[in-house]
Amino acid sequence: MMGVVQTKVARTDKKIVDDFAHYGVATVHEAQGRKGLLAPYMRPIYSGAHIAGTAVTVLVPPGDNWMIHVAVEHCREGDVLVVAPTSPSSAGYFGDLLATSLMSRGVRGLVIEAGCRDIKDLEKMGFPVWSKHVSAEGTVKETLGSVNEPIVCAGQDVNPGDVIVADDDGVVVVEREEAVDVLVKSREREEKEAKNRPRYAAGELSLDMYGMRPALEEKGLKYLADDGD
Amino acid sequence: MMGVVQTKVARTDKKIVDDFAHYGVATVHEAQGRKGLLAPYMRPIYSGAHIAGTAVTVLVPPGDNWMIHVAVEHCREGDVLVVAPTSPSSAGYFGDLLATSLMSRGVRGLVIEAGCRDIKDLEKMGFPVWSKHVSAEGTVKETLGSVNEPIVCAGQDVNPGDVIVADDDGVVVVEREEAVDVLVKSREREEKEAKNRPRYAAGELSLDMYGMRPALEEKGLKYLADDGD
Amino acid sequence: MMGVVQTKVARTDKKIVDDFAHYGVATVHEAQGRKGLLAPYMRPIYSGAHIAGTAVTVLVPPGDNWMIHVAVEHCREGDVLVVAPTSPSSAGYFGDLLATSLMSRGVRGLVIEAGCRDIKDLEKMGFPVWSKHVSAEGTVKETLGSVNEPIVCAGQDVNPGDVIVADDDGVVVVEREEAVDVLVKSREREEKEAKNRPRYAAGELSLDMYGMRPALEEKGLKYLADDGD
Amino acid sequence: MMGVVQTKVARTDKKIVDDFAHYGVATVHEAQGRKGLLAPYMRPIYSGAHIAGTAVTVLVPPGDNWMIHVAVEHCREGDVLVVAPTSPSSAGYFGDLLATSLMSRGVRGLVIEAGCRDIKDLEKMGFPVWSKHVSAEGTVKETLGSVNEPIVCAGQDVNPGDVIVADDDGVVVVEREEAVDVLVKSREREEKEAKNRPRYAAGELSLDMYGMRPALEEKGLKYLADDGD
């Protein structure tokens, strides 16, 4: 619903959320059955950041950042702001002052399917942003959107209180109801990979480790030795 | 006009131009009423550069960098080369030798709505470039364009002698006639932001600092407390 | 041919290949007559890597990385994996485990016209990748492609055993039969540029160094001195 | 949930749905408060079609149309098939045989955020399609997706049973629960426009019809009469 701020949000438990920071986006995405991944045009403004937090969702008109200002007072420690425009926009909705404001409340980062500016300052402050664009273009404050209503951001449904995990590979959303289950599966996957890594490093082949050869043969894979010359 | 080099250019006063280097692109863009910003696909080839200089404009055919060679001798200390193709091109018009040539004349950087190459060398040399593409693709020297004629670069009019400011957020052009005025307003804006930053850091809300609540209410913003569960 | 692995590949001589690592992509591309350059959307996942190696080619279905697993055992010291999808895909075909596997065999890097993930880990491991996308999105293992058959990758023909050179400017392929010739010409070009660089640095103009003025005049270039004000 | 077909779908009442065919996509989109519009890259394969129907939703892997075959038997008179890929794909998932199959069941059209083929045949048959791509590229039948689970298609949530309206302007989705209300508002809007059209045709200005002048003045709009020469 437009023109609405939901003031009461059921957030994923903070301990659960904090644990997600140990797992990369690729791991979490796999652990929950390859869903929830935002479109790959969502890129970090600087490399090396890795966060997990609870979503505060914001729907904004094109070129208008008023609702981000409105959203600030509904953020708390451990949140991640997730912003989607009602229509594609490359404008720079967000800069160092809003970041200062959010950091004072313990917000861990921003995910925005639009533009961001002051990126050098944001890097210095250590406030990570995943955005579709970088642009110095200013925005107006004229039209309402919504805060903490369900949104679609970069192709994925995001509900307020969901878990957001973001790193250099991109951004994934985990539904609040599934968070515990996905966390367990992320840990299992990570452990399995940790166990297999030395085998890969020792030269063992995935074809053998996972017994893929029969399936390949069944599909008809042929090994030829044409003279390559 | 094609096939023309204008040898006489009225440049913005150097003291004015140098002062612009204290202000970011976002600040200057806001200070001049949100105009003059080049399209956000103009990105720096390495992060952290921040320059201000006077535009030497070059219009080039697709895949042909001859006019950049012609432009060099019309550059002087404090200039920024601004290059637009007559038709979209991703070719690598510019590399380390041209940069060496420009640096010997005191040129501060390049803005090119096309491709650039040798980017690792350019970073080592400290010659910043904002470009639409990075590409090793070579160019020919067959067809004329123009030097120091008015051009449209990345969606903005650029006249020779205009001020160019560029940083990690992008590139903005300031008309020579408006430079002093915009500089003053940039300073004012910066000072205002510097004063407000501690208030943001202390947790004060922009809604209150700028008295936005009545306007939001007038637009009909509603605060609901649905059970989020 | 689909569903085929060619086990016998005529690779470019290793000494030749290793020598290519001294020359940048732009130099090699120019030296071979401005051909063989992959499309500029092929970008490194981290800056500063510069490799040369022999191509092992892989054709993969969209969102399916099975053939990369198949390709591993056909890689050897000095190779570069070159992967093209049969249909555009942004999925993350490749991550740190496959990289571990390839590094154990002496593979120098990956060129993939699709997505890659675990990029922070890959940077730490020092395994360079040039890709069209970065994406955490997982892939399946259901459908065959081919290994070491000729492919088109990012607009260029790549044959198994060809030389691949990649750096921050992009990726170039050199046909095996032409490798020695292109290597010689790359060296000559580099030497010529090294000789000219000090002249550029000393302020000499390319217009004079290469005698371009008569050709410019013949084309009709005019120098005007309109009052710029 | 992947690998699932929901066989029981609560469809919007057929009379309601049929009534929507009298209103264009722009009208319906406005009537429901400017929401529900699929991204504008969803274009009709031929012009002039205008349909309304109930959504049967299909989630498909990249380059794999198996689930569309599965979906057919869950379609009935008055439905519109809505297909989204789990990862972007331009492949041609759909052609004249599937269309023949769907037409035999009374399906009114296809909305697919991927590719479609046999478009000339589809036009002759009168089976309209709104797609992101046109492509002859074939697909495989290897991996499961889902039928009649909620999906995100071209940036919008679509639930099975929702109303889909599509014409030359694009595609809009109306939630089942809101269908009656939106239908009423669409009619009102249409009637209002019909009443105003003759006034526009007679030369009356919207500035006067809607009393916009005071608001413009308040915002500071200035009328100048510079000498245009």
Add this chain to the structure above:
Amino acid sequence: MMGVVQTKVARTDKKIVDDFAHYGVATVHEAQGRKGLLAPYMRPIYSGAHIAGTAVTVLVPPGDNWMIHVAVEHCREGDVLVVAPTSPSSAGYFGDLLATSLMSRGVRGLVIEAGCRDIKDLEKMGFPVWSKHVSAEGTVKETLGSVNEPIVCAGQDVNPGDVIVADDDGVVVVEREEAVDVLVKSREREEKEAKNRPRYAAGELSLDMYGMRPALEEKGLKYLADDGD
């Protein structure tokens, strides 16, 4: 200048403008030295329209069509509305009611670097539009732009009163001051082509008609007769 309507516009003479309708966009573009062509993403919403008129320029905020409403009363018989957004937008700024309003004043068409809707109705009314997007998405009326100030539209400077020519190949702008000269050259070009067309049809080669063979030979073109098998 934003927030401004220039009420006095020096239009190109109507007789001159009307004459331009005899010449295609490609011809006019060539006749004026290959300049003034808007970017090729500006496409007609239906095929077969061919217009020439005088530009009324409008600068609009993203997703806000208020200034188009303001512009209407400054249009007169023979004008073409030319609209550019201050920031990229795909929204549907324009539909059949505004078209009705403009037609009542004798306006010949619309050129808009954004979205348009009601395209089927516009085709029926015979009101041609060249746009970057087609989209049903509605716009707001909140923020000022400008009318009859110079703008950059799709990469080209357009001044109020300039000549706009548009057909299935795209849109070209001719500066008012150069209109007579370009018209003469367009006619000459057309006549020359009309004379040469029968020679082409009779099988004569352009290589011979324009004497290109010596130049090709000088550039080093070689004719080989490798066995093609």
Add this chain to the structure above:
Amino acid sequence: MMGVVQTKVARTDKKIVDDFAHYGVATVHEAQGRKGLLAPYMRPIYSGAHIAGTAVTVLVPPGDNWMIHVAVEHCREGDVLVVAPTSPSSAGYFGDLLATSLMSRGVRGLVIEAGCRDIKDLEKMGFPVWSKHVSAEGTVKETLGSVNEPIVCAGQDVNPGDVIVADDDGVVVVEREEAVDVLVKSREREEKEAKNRPRYAAGELSLDMYGMRPALEEKGLKYLADDGD
């Protein structure tokens, strides 16, 4: 090789080529194992054309159509001109005069990974073109390319003398050596589809016609009957 015209081309037998015109691009693409399809951005300038012919290949510099003029005299009855730029270009390389010239020699159409102009005239003349862009932008005649050398066009290898089939779905290339085999398989596929079409029309399901149910079950597809309300 650049700067070269191959005057001797081994063309696919004309009877074979002419037979291909009975089969759509999708059919031919499937019949040859889903390869050879040009990228889907290659679109016809008008709908309804369907051609088959032998490729005459042209490699052109960006914004330079000289080699197309050179190519004309190497075309003969039944050929299709296939043009690729050495670097991406949207310029309008081709218009009605070149089409007149080609038609006088019996050429059946043009495939160009760049821009085309005079599209309304081309439609009237009945000369079909598949292009990446439509643009009135003119080109120069300054730099050599090649004629009848192997090229990569829109992601596919095209050799002179290969078969080109193009219709509203796109463009496919068939290697000369494989033409007979692919023709036979195209016919078989078409006959099979013709036989199955009435079964689809009668409501038979592909799941049953092709016995897909066991494979779906094996993959784990589940049919659920959740209450949809």
